[in-house]
Amino acid sequence: MALYELGLVLNADLEQEERDSFLDEVRQLLAAGKASIVKEDVWGKRTLAYEIDHKREGYYLFWQFEGPGSVIRPLEYKLRLSDQVLRYLTLNLDRELRRARKMEKRRAERKEKAPKGTPELEAPAVEGA
Numbered sequence: 734m735a736l737y738e739l740g741l742v743l744n745a746d747l748e749q750e751e752r753d754s755f756l757d758e759v760r761q762l763l764a765a766g767k768a769s770i771v772k773e774d775v776w777g778k779r780t781l782a783y784e785i786d787h788k789r790e791g792y793y794l795f796w797q798f799e800g801p802g803s804v805i806r807p808l809e810y811k812l813r814l815s816d817q818v819l820r821y822l823t824l825n826l827d828r829e830l831r832r833a834r835k836m837e838k839r840r841a842e843r844k845e846k847a848p849k850g851t852p853e854l855e856a857p858a859v860e861g862a
Contacts, residue, residue, distance in 0.1 A: 745790035768800025
C-alpha cells in the first residue's frame with residue numbers, strides 16, 4: 734500500500750461538532766477503502782494567503798494515510814462536493830520520495846562528472862583560512 738498525504742483547508746466558521754462530524758465521515762470513507770490514518774497534524778485556524786469564497790481564515794489539517802490507490806477517487810469526489818472544504822490536496826508520498834531520491838542521485842552523478850575547475854559546483858573558498 735502506498736503512503737499518501739491529504740492537506741485540507743476547512744471553513745473556519747464551522748462549529749466544532751460540524752467539523753468533527755465531517756472529519757468522521759472522511760475517516761469512515763478511508764476505512765471503507767481499506768486505508769488507515771498513520772499521522773494527523775492539526776494546525777488549527779490560520780489566516781489564508783488570499784481570500785477563498787470571501788473568507789479570510791481557514792482551519793488547516795494534514796493527514797498521512799496508507800491505502801490502495803482506489804480510495805483516492807471517492808475521497809476527492811467527497812471533498813470536491815463538500816461545502817465545508819475550501820481547498821484540498823492529495824499527494825502520493827511514495828512517488829514524491831522516489832522522485833527526490835532520483836534527483837539527488839542525478840545531482841551526485843553530475844557533480845562527479847564535472848571538471849574540478851567548475852566554480853558553481855565547488856564550495857566557495859574562504860579567505861583567511
